[in-house]
Amino acid sequence: MSMYQENATVLEHIAIQGGYNLLLMRAPRIAPAVRPGQFVHVLVPHLGESILRRPFSVFKADGDRLAILYKDVGKGTRTLTYLRHGETLSLVGPLGRGYPGLTEGRFPILVAGGYGMAALYLCARTLPVKGVAFFGGRAAADILCVREFEALGWRVEVTTEDGSLGRRGKVTDALDAYLSAEGAAIAPELFVCGPSGMLKAVAARALERQWPAWISVDNNMGCGVGACLTCVLKVHGEQPGDWSWARACREGPVFRAEEIVWEAV
Amino acid sequence: MNDQQPTRPVDLSVTIGGIRMRNPVMVASGTFGYGPEYAELVDLDRLGAIVVKGICLNPTTGNPTPRTAEVASGLLNAIGLPGPGVDGFVRTYMPFLRRYQTPVIVNIWGKTIEEYAEVARRFDAVDGIAGLEVNVSCPNIKEGSALFGTDLDMFRRVLDAIRAATRLPMIPKLAPNVSDIAVFARAAEACGADAISLINSFPAMAVDIKTRRPKLANITGGLTGPAIRPIAVRLVWQAAKAVTIPVIGMGGISRLEDALEFFMVGADAVALGTVNFTDPSAAVTLVDELADYLRKGGHASPGEIVGTVQA
Numbered sequence: 001m002s003m004y005q006e007n008a009t010v011l012e013h014i015a016i017q018g019g020y021n022l023l024l025m026r027a028p029r030i031a032p033a034v035r036p037g038q039f040v041h042v043l044v045p046h047l048g049e050s051i052l053r054r055p056f057s058v059f060k061a062d063g064d065r066l067a068i069l070y071k072d073v074g075k076g077t078r079t080l081t082y083l084r085h086g087e088t089l090s091l092v093g094p095l096g097r098g099y100p101g102l103t104e105g106r107f108p109i110l111v112a113g114g115y116g117m118a119a120l121y122l123c124a125r126t127l128p129v130k131g132v133a134f135f136g137g138r139a140a141a142d143i144l145c146v147r148e149f150e151a152l153g154w155r156v157e158v159t160t161e162d163g164s165l166g167r168r169g170k171v172t173d174a175l176d177a178y179l180s181a182e183g184a185a186i187a188p189e190l191f192v193c194g195p196s197g198m199l200k201a202v203a204a205r206a207l208e209r210q211w212p213a214w215i216s217v218d219n220n221m222g223c224g225v226g227a228c229l230t231c232v233l234k235v236h237g238e239q240p241g242d243w244s245w246a247r248a249c250r251e252g253p254v255f256r257a258e259e260i261v262w263e264a265v
Numbered sequence: 266m267n268d269q270q271p272t273r274p275v276d277l278s279v280t281i282g283g284i285r286m287r288n289p290v291m292v293a294s295g296t297f298g299y300g301p302e303y304a305e306l307v308d309l310d311r312l313g314a315i316v317v318k319g320i321c322l323n324p325t326t327g328n329p330t331p332r333t334a335e336v337a338s339g340l341l342n343a344i345g346l347p348g349p350g351v352d353g354f355v356r357t358y359m360p361f362l363r364r365y366q367t368p369v370i371v372n373i374w375g376k377t378i379e380e381y382a383e384v385a386r387r388f389d390a391v392d393g394i395a396g397l398e399v400n401v402s403c404p405n406i407k408e409g410s411a412l413f414g415t416d417l418d419m420f421r422r423v424l425d426a427i428r429a430a431t432r433l434p435m436i437p438k439l440a441p442n443v444s445d446i447a448v449f450a451r452a453a454e455a456c457g458a459d460a461i462s463l464i465n466s467f468p469a470m471a472v473d474i475k476t477r478r479p480k481l482a483n484i485t486g487g488l489t490g491p492a493i494r495p496i497a498v499r500l501v502w503q504a505a506k507a508v509t510i511p512v513i514g515m516g517g518i519s520r521l522e523d524a525l526e527f528f529m530v531g532a533d534a535v536a537l538g539t540v541n542f543t544d545p546s547a548a549v550t551l552v553d554e555l556a557d558y559l560r561k562g563g564h565a566s567p568g569e570i571v572g573t574v575q576a
Contacts, residue, residue: 003305005545043543049337051490051543092306092545222333222340223542225306227298227318229344230333245326245347250302 003095003225004029007088011065013081018141019072020115021081028064030093036122037098037193037216037254040068041224043090044080054080055221055249057119057193058094069118069144095224096253099123099191099214106189106212107131110154111202113171113194114142119216119253121145123191130154131188132178136171136198140164172201183209190257192216196265203257213257219248226250234261275559276566277552279313281511281534282434282459284368284395286313289567290524290552293515293538294318294372294398294438295344296489299358300365306545311552313534314368317358319400321374322384324350334471334480339492339517340539341471343483346374346400351387359393368395370436373427381413382426389431397433399424402440402465414440414465417452424456436513439463439504441493446500447507454508462513462536463504464497490539491517498526505531505572519547521554528567529574 008025015021030040041053054076056068072078083089099120102108110120110133117135124133130153137143138161146156158166159174167174171194179188190213192202199215206213222228232245233252236259243261246252277288294316297303309315327347334341349357354371362369371394375381381399388394401423402414413423420437427435437453439446441464453461466487471480479485497516505512514532518524519540527535540547555567564570 005306050335051338051340051539052335053543090544220331220333223296223302225298225302225545227296227302228333228342228542229327229347230331230342232330232332 002033003093004033005090005092006030008066008091010083010085010087010089013083013085015081016069016144018139020069020141020144021072022059022067022069023080023083024065024067025089025091026064027066027091030091031061031064031066034058034061034066034094034122035098036126037119038094038096039224039253040066040091040093041095041221042068042080044076045083045087045089047076047079050075052222053092053224055095055224057216059118059121061122069115071115092224096249097251099216099254102127102129103189103212105187107186109175109188109190110134111171111175111190111192111194111198113137113198115144116192116194116198116216117144117149119193120191121148124149124152124154132157134159134171134175134178136160136174136194138162170201171198172205175202175205179205187211190214200262200265203260203262206257214254215257215260216254217248217252217260219253221249224249234264235259236261273560273563273565275556275564277556277559279534279567281314281513282396282436284314284370284434286368286534287366288313288552288555289534290548290555291316291370291513291534291536292541292548293536294400296538296541299354300362300369301358303541303545307549309365309367311549312367313552314370314395315362316370316372316398316536317354318348319346319372319374320348320351320354320384321346321376322351322380324348324353329482331480331482334486336471336488337492339488339490340542341469341481341486341488342466343481343486345483351384355391359391363393369393370396370398372398372400372438374400378423378426381423382430385427385431385433385435389433394433396436396459397427397431398436398438398462399427400438400465402438414449415443417448420449421452421456424453424458428457434459436460436462438465439500440465441467441496441500441516446504450504450507454510458510460511460513460533461504461508462515464493464500464516467493467496489517491519493517494523498530501527501532502530502574502576519544521551521558524551524555525558525570528570529572531572531574533568533571
């Protein structure tokens with residue numbers, strides 16, 4: 001695993017919909033090294049008194065280019081939206097342990113909440129079998145890039161809480177319906193990214209049925225490289241009842257569902 | 266007419282409490298892990314010294330989360346010194362650290378005076394340890410540690426015990442929240458300290474006004490980063506005047522101009538802390554910029570600017 005600190009150049013910065021933005025950069029050292037599920041640690045320019053970097057999943061990486069997809073949710077992301085074509089920003093990456101390949105004989109299922117799909121795109125592109133992707137969000141504006149996943153050969157099932165696009169309900173409702181109809185015939189392997197409530201709900205299903213599930217957590221981070229110990233979460237130890245801290249930035253952000261102490265999430 | 270001054274070669278090397286360093290730019294405890302975390306981003310052999318994260322006798326888990334909160338120009342933390350213990354550290358990290366020329370200074374702490382002494386004794390026998398920084402000032406440990414840094418009698422007792430337990434250079438890291446830093450600096454020297462380092466993080470607190478709860482699980486934490494720099498500069502100035510042993514200055518240093526302030530008020534070396542999280546290359550950049558600054562100013566060594574403040 002190699003990581004780099006480099007100044008990336010903004011190639012494109014597009015507002016997509018509903019506060020979501022796509023930032024495409026040239027990062028010739030980092031981009032070729034990215035593996036699915038990894039992240040970059042971004043020093044947002046002009047953030048003034050806020051001193052830390054902000055982590056973003058790598059959405060796409062092609063040649064010397066990489067893209068992040070983010071939602072304007074706070075001061076850091078708001079400031080990031082002002083970045084223009086040609087400006088530079090410092091990245092550290094690629095960081096973390098991403099998604100593994102598909103287990104032999106398994107059928108891949110992606111489960112994404114909101115911009116969680118950004119972390120899953122490279123996974124969708126590289127997995128040798130194209131399965132079903134479940135996208136959930138509050139409303140239609142939270143459902144992104146369906147066509148791009150379909151273009152990779154995935155069947156995409158959309159759920160929105162307000163019913164403005166696809167099925168009405170939670171992403172787990174669609175997942176449950178699918179798995180109760182098809183689950184016996186296939187051996188699912190889940191690749192998951194989204195808000196923690198959704199992660200917990202999907203992990204519970206996987207653990208109950210003993211399906212392998214790979215969960216990308218979204219913890220607050222400091223350094224991003226494993227030094228500051230801000231982003232730790234509890235993982236099970238070797239003996240029942242034992243636990244230890246794991247760093248989301250180093251041992252994660254992707255964990256096997258059974259590694260995480262879910263009661264502590 | 267020849268207006269070109271002959272360039273004096275700059276020798277950045279310094280000796281701090283008997284520890285020979287290739288330059289006076291160190292990385293501060295708790296902000297650089299144990300070394301390997303940054304090894305892919307930073308050439309560790311370009312640093313003056315690495316001060317590893319605090320180590321006590323046995324493995325510890327540290328505090329619950331959230332452990333940090335970003336505040337204006339700073340970072341509030343209450344990590345709580347999780348770590349692998351002496352044996353775990355030596356087994357896991359020393360084989361890696363011995364591959365580098367850079368001196369390794371271990372930050373040590375304990376819950377009792379006896380534990381401090383025992384940790385020092387154990388490290389005394391470990392190959393590749395250049396010195397011990399004594400953490401008497403972590404604000405986030407409930408038992409002992411902070412008190413050792415603010416109670417003069419306890420401070421002396423812990424340093425006496427460590428001094429008796431090791432021949433390694435002893436570098437007490439002073440707490441900033443005392444009424445007279447000079448008293449602690451002098452006490453450190455009297456107890457046989459080879460150098461002092463300051464400042465540790467400043468005890469602080471932040472509240473989430475929506476939930477009316479503290480932003481840290483530990484309620485209070487230690488403030489670091491640019492926000493504390495002027496406090497650190499003042500304390501280093503006062504401490505440096507009080508002692509004859511070398512002083513390692515730190516507290517919110519991000520760039521050359523910041524480091525120069527510390528040298529000018531009497532620091533013989535500086536350490537970079539929170540900035541490592543933001544800019545892993547900051548220490549190496551500072552080394553280059555310091556050499557350039559000294560060369561342009563006609564200085565042969567960093568020592569020529571130490572304590573030159575006109576105050």
